[in-house]
Amino acid sequence: MPFAVYALGLAVFAQGTSEFMLSGLVSDIAADLHVSIPAAGLLTSAFAVGMIAGAPLMALFSRSWxxxxxxxxxxxxxxxxxxxxALTPHYGVLLATRVVGALANAGFWAVALVTAVSLVGPGARARATAVVVGGVTVACVVGVPAGAVLGGHLGWRSAFWAVALVCVPAAVVIARTIPGGRTRSATASAGTELRALTGPRLLLTLLTSALVQGATFCAFSYVEPLATRVTGLGQGWVPVLLALFGLGSFIGVTITGRVVDARPVALTAGGLALLAVGWTVFALTAGSPVATVLLVLVQGMLAFGTGTALMSWVFRLAADAPTLSGSFATSAFNVGAALGPWLGGLAIDAGFGFRSPLWVSALLMVLALGTGWAVLGTRPATERSPDGVPAAR
Known part of the structure; x- marks a missing residue:
C-alpha cells in the first residue's frame, strides 16, 4: 500500500475528529462564548450543512482539478x-469557520477517494478505500476522545489547535507523494451522472440514510450533558463514552464491510429495526450508568454499520454515476448530521430535558423503518452492483 494512501487517511482522521469532537465540548463552548447548549450543538449542524452543499459541488469541480x-x-x-x-471570541465567526471547514472537507473527500484507488492496482482498491474511510472511525475511537480530554484540561480551543496541527504532516506528505494528475476517471458526463441520481428508489435510500444519521447525531451531539446531567456520570467519563461510541462505529463498519454484499437485505433491515429499539431502550434507561455505557457502544456499532450498508445500496442503485454517487451519499449522511442536533436542541429548548434527544432519535428511526422497507421490499432481481456483478438478495 503506497504511503500516500495513509497520508490521505491521516488527513481524513483530522477532518473526522473536527466533525465529531464538538459532542464532548458543547458545554465549555457554550459557557465561553455565552450561548446556550443547543446553540453550541448547532456548530455540528453548521459543519453538516457545509458538507451537504459542498459534497456534490466539490465532486463536480474535482472532475477536472x-x-x-x-x-x-x-x-x-x-x-x-x-x-x-481557535482564536475567535465570537460565536458567529466560529459558526462561519465550521461551514467553510466543511466545504473544504467535502472537497478533500471528493478528490481523496478517487486518488487513493488510482494509486493502487485493481486488486487493492477496496483496501485503499478502507484506509481512507478508516480515518473517520479512528477519529471516533481516538481523535474525538482526545479532543474531549484536551478540552477538559486546556480548554476547548486546544482541540481546534490540535486539528490544525495534524493537518501539517498530512499536507507535507501529500505534497511529496501525490502525483499531479487529474481526478477525472469516469467516462460518463456530469449530466448523465446527475440524471442517474434521480431515481425514486435511490432518493428513498438517501432519505433513509439521512434519517438514520439524524437519529445518530441527535443523540450523539448531546451525549456530554446527557451523561453528566441525566446519567450522573462525572465529566471524566465523557471521553470514555466517546471512545466507546467510536469503537462501536469501527466494529460496525468492519463487520458490515465484510458481510453486506452477501446479505444486504437482512443486514440493512435488521440494523434499522435494532436501531429503533435501541434508541427507545436508551431513552428509558438513560438514568442508569451501566445501561448508558453499554448502549453507547451498541448504538455506535448499529448506527455506523447500518449507515455503511445504506451507502452500499446507494452505489448499487447509482451504478451509472460512479463519480457523483459517493458525494450524494455523503450529502445524505450530513443532512442527518445537520437535522439531528437541530431537532435535539428544539426538544431541549422546549423544556423536555437532556433525555429528550434520545426520544427524537427513536422517532426518526420509526420514520427510517418506513422509508427503508419501501426500498428493501421492492428490490428488482436484475439489480447490479457498481462492478457489474448481480447483487445478492
Missing part, C-alpha cells in the same frame, strides 16, 4: 479555519 493541488488547497483551507476558530 489537478489532484495534488486540489488536495493541498482543501486541506490548507481546512487547517486555516481551525486556527481562526
Amino acid at each position: 489537478p489532484r495534488r493541488r486540489a488536495l493541498l488547497f482543501f486541506l490548507c483551507v481546512f487547517g486555516a479555519v481551525h486556527v481562526v476558530g
Whole structure:
C-alpha cells in the first residue's frame, strides 16, 4: 500500500475528529462564548450543512482539478479555519469557520477517494478505500476522545489547535507523494451522472440514510450533558463514552464491510429495526450508568454499520454515476448530521430535558423503518452492483 494512501487517511482522521469532537465540548463552548447548549450543538449542524452543499459541488469541480493541488488547497483551507476558530471570541465567526471547514472537507473527500484507488492496482482498491474511510472511525475511537480530554484540561480551543496541527504532516506528505494528475476517471458526463441520481428508489435510500444519521447525531451531539446531567456520570467519563461510541462505529463498519454484499437485505433491515429499539431502550434507561455505557457502544456499532450498508445500496442503485454517487451519499449522511442536533436542541429548548434527544432519535428511526422497507421490499432481481456483478438478495 503506497504511503500516500495513509497520508490521505491521516488527513481524513483530522477532518473526522473536527466533525465529531464538538459532542464532548458543547458545554465549555457554550459557557465561553455565552450561548446556550443547543446553540453550541448547532456548530455540528453548521459543519453538516457545509458538507451537504459542498459534497456534490466539490465532486463536480474535482472532475477536472489537478489532484495534488486540489488536495493541498482543501486541506490548507481546512487547517486555516481551525486556527481562526481557535482564536475567535465570537460565536458567529466560529459558526462561519465550521461551514467553510466543511466545504473544504467535502472537497478533500471528493478528490481523496478517487486518488487513493488510482494509486493502487485493481486488486487493492477496496483496501485503499478502507484506509481512507478508516480515518473517520479512528477519529471516533481516538481523535474525538482526545479532543474531549484536551478540552477538559486546556480548554476547548486546544482541540481546534490540535486539528490544525495534524493537518501539517498530512499536507507535507501529500505534497511529496501525490502525483499531479487529474481526478477525472469516469467516462460518463456530469449530466448523465446527475440524471442517474434521480431515481425514486435511490432518493428513498438517501432519505433513509439521512434519517438514520439524524437519529445518530441527535443523540450523539448531546451525549456530554446527557451523561453528566441525566446519567450522573462525572465529566471524566465523557471521553470514555466517546471512545466507546467510536469503537462501536469501527466494529460496525468492519463487520458490515465484510458481510453486506452477501446479505444486504437482512443486514440493512435488521440494523434499522435494532436501531429503533435501541434508541427507545436508551431513552428509558438513560438514568442508569451501566445501561448508558453499554448502549453507547451498541448504538455506535448499529448506527455506523447500518449507515455503511445504506451507502452500499446507494452505489448499487447509482451504478451509472460512479463519480457523483459517493458525494450524494455523503450529502445524505450530513443532512442527518445537520437535522439531528437541530431537532435535539428544539426538544431541549422546549423544556423536555437532556433525555429528550434520545426520544427524537427513536422517532426518526420509526420514520427510517418506513422509508427503508419501501426500498428493501421492492428490490428488482436484475439489480447490479457498481462492478457489474448481480447483487445478492
